[in-house]
Amino acid sequence: MIGQDENPARALHKWPRFPKIAKRRAAGVLANFSAVMPGGHSVLDGAASQGRHIERLFSVLFFVCLGVYFLTLLFFAIGGRRSYNPAEKPLPIVKTPEADAVAKWWVGSAVGITTVLVFVILVLSIRTGMYVQDVSAQNSVTVKLTGHQWWWEVTYPDSRADQTIFTANEIHVPVGQRIAVLTNSADVIHSFWAPSITGKRDLIPGYSTAFSFTVDRPGTYRGQCAEFCGLQHAHMGFSVVAESPEDFEAWRQSQLTAAKEPESALTRSGQGVFLTHACVMCHAISGTTAGSHVGPDLTHFASRGEIAAGLLPNNPGSLAGWILDPQRIKPGTTMPPNNLSGEDLEALVTYLESLK
Amino acid sequence: MIETREAQIVEERAVRVRQGERERLARTWAHPAGFWGWFTNVSHTAIGIRYMVTSFIFFLLGGVLAALMRLQLAYPEQHLLGPDRYNQIFTVHGSTMIFLVVVPMMFQGFGVYLVPLMCGTRNIAFPRLNAFSYYVYVGGGLLLWIGLLLNIGADAGWFAYPPLSGPQFSPGKRVDFWAQMITFTEVSAMAVAVCLATTILRYRAPGMTLNRMPIFLWEKLVLSLMVMFAMPAVMVVSSMLLLDRLVGTQFFNPAEAGDALLYQHLFWFFGHPEVYILFLPGAAIVSTLLAAHCRREIFGYTPIVVSVVATGFLSFSVWVHHMFATGLPQTSESFFTAATLMIVIPTGTQFFCWIATIWNGRLQFQIPMLWVSGFVATFLVGGLSGPILASVPVDTQVHDTYFVVAHFHYVIIGGSIFTMFAGLYHWIPKMGGFLMNETLGKIHFWLFFVGFNMTFFPMHILGLRGMPRRIYTYPPEMHWSGLNLLASIGAIFMAAGVLVFVWNFLQSRWSGERAGDNPWGAGGLEWATTSPPPEYNFLELPTVNGREALWDAAPNQPIVVGLRSDIQELLVTHSLDAEPQLKEKSEGHSIWPFLAAIAVSLTFVGSIFNAWAVPIGAIPVIATLVGWLWPRGSSPPAPEVVGKEA
Amino acid sequence: MEAYREKLLLDVSKLPSVAIGRRNVSWLGNIFYMVIEGTMFLLVIASYFYLRSRSVDWPPAPYMPPALRYGIANVVILLLSLLPARWIQKRAAAGDRPNVRVGLFILAAMALVAIVVRWFEFGALNCRWTDNGYASTVWALLGVHTGHLITEFIETFLIGAIACTPKMEGNRFADADTNSVYWYFVVATALICDLVIYGAPRFI
Numbered sequence A: 001m002i003g004q005d006e007n008p009a010r011a012l013h014k015w016p017r018f019p020k021i022a023k024r025r026a027a028g029v030l031a032n033f034s035a036v037m038p039g040g041h042s043v044l045d046g047a048a049s050q051g052r053h054i055e056r057l058f059s060v061l062f063f064v065c066l067g068v069y070f071l072t073l074l075f076f077a078i079g080g081r082r083s084y085n086p087a088e089k090p091l092p093i094v095k096t097p098e099a100d101a102v103a104k105w106w107v108g109s110a111v112g113i114t115t116v117l118v119f120v121i122l123v124l125s126i127r128t129g130m131y132v133q134d135v136s137a138q139n140s141v142t143v144k145l146t147g148h149q150w151w152w153e154v155t156y157p158d159s160r161a162d163q164t165i166f167t168a169n170e171i172h173v174p175v176g177q178r179i180a181v182l183t184n185s186a187d188v189i190h191s192f193w194a195p196s197i198t199g200k201r202d203l204i205p206g207y208s209t210a211f212s213f214t215v216d217r218p219g220t221y222r223g224q225c226a227e228f229c230g231l232q233h234a235h236m237g238f239s240v241v242a243e244s245p246e247d248f249e250a251w252r253q254s255q256l257t258a259a260k261e262p263e264s265a266l267t268r269s270g271q272g273v274f275l276t277h278a279c280v281m282c283h284a285i286s287g288t289t290a291g292s293h294v295g296p297d298l299t300h301f302a303s304r305g306e307i308a309a310g311l312l313p314n315n316p317g318s319l320a321g322w323i324l325d326p327q328r329i330k331p332g333t334t335m336p337p338n339n340l341s342g343e344d345l346e347a348l349v350t351y352l353e354s355l356k
Numbered sequence B: 001m002i003e004t005r006e007a008q009i010v011e012e013r014a015v016r017v018r019q020g021e022r023e024r025l026a027r028t029w030a031h032p033a034g035f036w037g038w039f040t041n042v043s044h045t046a047i048g049i050r051y052m053v054t055s056f057i058f059f060l061l062g063g064v065l066a067a068l069m070r071l072q073l074a075y076p077e078q079h080l081l082g083p084d085r086y087n088q089i090f091t092v093h094g095s096t097m098i099f100l101v102v103v104p105m106m107f108q109g110f111g112v113y114l115v116p117l118m119c120g121t122r123n124i125a126f127p128r129l130n131a132f133s134y135y136v137y138v139g140g141g142l143l144l145w146i147g148l149l150l151n152i153g154a155d156a157g158w159f160a161y162p163p164l165s166g167p168q169f170s171p172g173k174r175v176d177f178w179a180q181m182i183t184f185t186e187v188s189a190m191a192v193a194v195c196l197a198t199t200i201l202r203y204r205a206p207g208m209t210l211n212r213m214p215i216f217l218w219e220k221l222v223l224s225l226m227v228m229f230a231m232p233a234v235m236v237v238s239s240m241l242l243l244d245r246l247v248g249t250q251f252f253n254p255a256e257a258g259d260a261l262l263y264q265h266l267f268w269f270f271g272h273p274e275v276y277i278l279f280l281p282g283a284a285i286v287s288t289l290l291a292a293h294c295r296r297e298i299f300g301y302t303p304i305v306v307s308v309v310a311t312g313f314l315s316f317s318v319w320v321h322h323m324f325a326t327g328l329p330q331t332s333e334s335f336f337t338a339a340t341l342m343i344v345i346p347t348g349t350q351f352f353c354w355i356a357t358i359w360n361g362r363l364q365f366q367i368p369m370l371w372v373s374g375f376v377a378t379f380l381v382g383g384l385s386g387p388i389l390a391s392v393p394v395d396t397q398v399h400d401t402y403f404v405v406a407h408f409h410y411v412i413i414g415g416s417i418f419t420m421f422a423g424l425y426h427w428i429p430k431m432g433g434f435l436m437n438e439t440l441g442k443i444h445f446w447l448f449f450v451g452f453n454m455t456f457f458p459m460h461i462l463g464l465r466g467m468p469r470r471i472y473t474y475p476p477e478m479h480w481s482g483l484n485l486l487a488s489i490g491a492i493f494m495a496a497g498v499l500v501f502v503w504n505f506l507q508s509r510w511s512g513e514r515a516g517d518n519p520w521g522a523g524g525l526e527w528a529t530t531s532p533p534p535e536y537n538f539l540e541l542p543t544v545n546g547r548e549a550l551w552d553a554a555p556n557q558p559i560v561v562g563l564r565s566d567i568q569e570l571l572v573t574h575s576l577d578a579e580p581q582l583k584e585k586s587e588g589h590s591i592w593p594f595l596a597a598i599a600v601s602l603t604f605v606g607s608i609f610n611a612w613a614v615p616i617g618a619i620p621v622i623a624t625l626v627g628w629l630w631p632r633g634s635s636p637p638a639p640e641v642v643g644k645e646a
Numbered sequence C: 001m002e003a004y005r006e007k008l009l010l011d012v013s014k015l016p017s018v019a020i021g022r023r024n025v026s027w028l029g030n031i032f033y034m035v036i037e038g039t040m041f042l043l044v045i046a047s048y049f050y051l052r053s054r055s056v057d058w059p060p061a062p063y064m065p066p067a068l069r070y071g072i073a074n075v076v077i078l079l080l081s082l083l084p085a086r087w088i089q090k091r092a093a094a095g096d097r098p099n100v101r102v103g104l105f106i107l108a109a110m111a112l113v114a115i116v117v118r119w120f121e122f123g124a125l126n127c128r129w130t131d132n133g134y135a136s137t138v139w140a141l142l143g144v145h146t147g148h149l150i151t152e153f154i155e156t157f158l159i160g161a162i163a164c165t166p167k168m169e170g171n172r173f174a175d176a177d178t179n180s181v182y183w184y185f186v187v188a189t190a191l192i193c194d195l196v197i198y199g200a201p202r203f204i
Helices: A008-013 A020-035 A049-083 A097-132 A245-256 A265-276 A316-324 A342-353 B011-029 B034-040 B044-073 B083-119 B127-149 B174-202 B215-246 B260-293 B301-317 B330-342 B344-359 B367-390 B392-398 B402-432 B438-464 B481-511 B592-609 B613-629 C025-053 C069-093 C097-123 C133-163 C171-203
Strands: A141-148 A151-156 A165-168 A170-174 A178-185 A190-194 A198-203 A209-214 A219-224 A237-243 B004-006 B559-561 B569-573 B580-585 C008-011
Touching: A049 A097, A049 A198, A049 A209, A049 B344, A049 B367, A049 B392, A097 B330, A097 B344, A097 B367, A097 B392, A141 A170, A141 A190, A141 A198, A151 A170, A165 A245, A170 A245, A178 A190, A178 A198, A190 A237, A198 A209, A198 B392, A237 A245, A265 A342, A316 A342, B044 B083, B044 B127, B044 B481, B083 B127, B083 B174, B083 B215, B083 B260, B083 B402, B127 B174, B127 B592, B174 B215, B174 B592, B174 C025, B215 B260, B215 B301, B215 B592, B215 C025, B215 C133, B260 B301, B260 B344, B260 B367, B260 B402, B260 C025, B301 B330, B301 B344, B330 B344, B330 B367, B330 B392, B344 B367, B367 B392, B367 B402, B367 B438, B402 B438, B402 B481, B438 B481, B592 B613, B613 C133, C025 C133, C025 C171, C069 C097, C069 C171, C097 C133, C097 C171, C133 C171
Parallel strands: A141 A178, A170 A237, B559 C008
Antiparallel strands: A141 A151, A151 A165, A178 A209, A190 A198, A190 A219, A219 A237, B004 C008, B569 B580
16 A cells, blocks of 8 residues: 655655554555445545555544544543442532642643644644645646536646647546646636545636646546535546556547547538537537537547546447436536437437547 | 621511512513513523524524435435535535524523523623524524525535625525525624623622633633634625625626635634634533532633633634645645644643543533533544644545544534533523433433434545535445445434433423422532522622632622612622622613614615615614613612611 | 521622723623724725735726825814814713713714715725725725714714703713724724725835
8 A cells, every 4th residue: 555656755755753653554454444445536545646645644643543532531431430429419529639739740741742742743744745735846747627617627738739638527647757737717616636646626716726746556546526616516527547658648649639530421410410509609629610618628529438527428328318418417517408309419429429 | 898797687687688689679670571571581591591492493403404415315316305405405504503503502592591690690791782682693594594495595505605606606695695694693693792701701790700710601701702803704704795796896706806715714714713612612511510510620720711712812823724725835834734733732631621620520420421421522533533634635635525524523513512412401400490301311312422423423434435525416336325324324313312302301391300409519600599590590699709609608608788679780890800890780671672683684684685775774773773772761769778778 | 598697798789880981881892892893894904905915916907096085084084083082081971961962962973074075985986896806895994984984973973862861871971981982993993994995005
């Protein structure tokens, strides 16, 4: 669970000596704990070095607090047991000046220990914070993330317009490289959160912030909006796809191409449906006249695994259902229902699913 | 003491004089009768009990909403409640529990009822303002709930962050109901803060110097000051939100030099002190109950008082820990982490002093203490997940997840609801004059305790496994279902526990054992009178000789004589050393506070629909205030009083 | 309890039943309300400077800073009004009903003038509340203060009216005294608000 990472910033983050054993044991127990947590979607199952640092800090804090909890309860219990008196009627008042003089020392020491623990927690927390929030290191990929009600606009900006990638709800990153994420929001406040990667960051209109992470285990990690953003806050998912640098580069190149031209009669007719119906009001497909960025960019729609911000798998069946009546599937979504004939719908779905 | 002397009177004469005095006081302080009498009553016992009953009804209503949410979340992808209904329900649940239940119960209810009794006086300061505050509070509660029942309830969360709550993304009147409810409840809480702080500083019994003041009063004083400094922030911010929504100001609109984060700063400048406003009354109850049931003075009076004051101060420097995910600069975040962790020290100090009190006392373990131990076991979980949340990196992971939901329910239910029940079991014998049934009390406790932990403990794990807050449903493949089902089952136990309490209350009230003046043998002045107290609270105003007035009283502890019993006269003492300074006529019963509250409520509600409601509504508001303040009657000449006869 | 004769008695029958100034209970309540309202002013001012820190130019272009003339006029009026306020306190302590009455009506009249001038002050702010965040805070700050002026006008007038009746005795003099203390608060907050509204756009 605690993988060695070669990041030089790790030097910043040497744990002080004393909690070492506790830490190892803590991490071990929590690792087993997270093993019974299925789904690969957990704060305690980090796939990025930032997430794992937080996880380690959490483990230490958890066990410190656990110890304090049981110790305090134990003292309450012993104290209660010691002084317990089953009398039914109120007993006379006691005064115990000698015992109180002793208790003063105990209470004083307990306050002292608390103060020391507080200081330790503060130091550990600031150290981890410095590592997680370190923005000085060189980033190799920059992702611009814009929150919308209720989907994620993902852009890989580049100074050259033809090198900029537009996609949605799926963030591809190369493993082992530092990714910078620039956040903003188009409407209300959202929050980016992929528990296995790193802590969350709010997307606030009027504010542009940046954070970075390094994923070191290939895989697809789920994330979800964590700031209440209205009706479909529950269905504002995304995924982080971490792949080898070669695979990432291949993906990048494919995304840079224009949309695939329709080849069959069916897909050609589907493109016609797309361009003559409400779709073009909101969606863009490069290489066609559709250029609106109100909704997700569909240029490489078929390359994405899910639709409707992580709600449905991307297959012809769910796509057809979604296009016909998105309000039934995701009540309140900004996409209107589309009253299409059977042939039109089939053509449109076939066309969209051809946009690899 | 200005003047003490031996009373040279014979027994029979004393009895006769006291009987006459008792009748005169009963006549002077009598609660007005009849239907309208109910609305003119300004006595603190009546208003205090109304606060408690009303907030308990809201507690039940808020609990119903919680149950609906648990029903919806028991299984993945349920459609019992749509997103719209669910959002209204969680918004109103949170707002109800914070603004209509815990603060009105723990600060206003317990405070208004107990503070004058603990001070040893006959009424609260500014009783009409106090009565006014109650009606305004009810108005706010009705506004929020009528909105919900009409299916146009507030739906932007109990914090209502713009832009989501702003005019663009929340059209209609829903958020206005919420924002105006804030105005109502905060006007109410601030009025009570003024009444309580003034009562504590000016109406204490002679001899109750500041360093003999019961910890309960200390905490109410600190709380009142916190309310005065914190609640203006939420009033300012909810008014700004209303103005943005109603008359087109641009406070929170980033497109027009406004700022969305400004709202969060102002809101949490209120919001974090609010957390301690919720917790400190609980701590006050625990300190008071421990002394009474451990048969000794609380250990570490001075450290506890210092801790309470320190908590009050520190609570104003921690608000940014609710905003760690917004991406503020790291240095400022570290400051707020440090300030937040600091609060562990005074809170820990209180816990250690409590342990020492139990350790060196003689514990009598009745129902109130059962609830205190429940408080220790549950609040401590929330208290200790606090430092975990104070750490910025960890907070960014668990912020806005079910981990936080678990944390603050452990803090608020542990710190305020468990202590509320402890306080109720302890003081209901005083307020109602009957003892609660022990067996039912135990059943209530165990159902509630087990149910509570079953509901909220799994939420820690759900949060760590990535379940965000405020989602109306979740997909089955997230593997959140089992724990959610467990949580929902726990809610049934909690609800059953609360119903047992209601049954216990009604049944004990009907046929419970009479309590007597002081069933616990406690030391506070509230036990120095009958149960329930007479309208004039004390036949003879007491004086005080130590921190636990009844335990420390000298055998010949003086009583106060010379206050007139034919008008509602109160004894005013010095704010520090409680030397008698002044006799003051209390404002009598009056219908005007009620009418003023109606006028103010209509103005507030009207302003949601049309800005002209403010100038138009000002007319009846002014008229009722004139009626309220206009002096009536003249003081009759002083007749014979007891002291003179002696 | 029954052993009455064994108890010592603390006789308070000779204590006064009226106190003017700090010993009066309402005086303390008044201070608490000043704390609450002072906090509100501070928070609106804090919001003003928060928004200031988020903007490059202040007031945001193309707006001009508020014009000074009515603001200065009001400062002069409010400062002059301190005289009758102080005079009321002195006469109230002496239980001088006719002079307290005159003082109260003078103070109420000055408050009324200040409210009228305030009306023009709003017109000279060079912005409307809907324009931007800056304009909204300026209007809010001046608006909250105007609310205080109006309530204080009503209260002063009301106590003046009571002073025309025989009910003006004892604690009503204390009310007149407390009212002056509150008036000082209103003047002090006016000066601070003016400093922010007129000073900040010019100097910060």
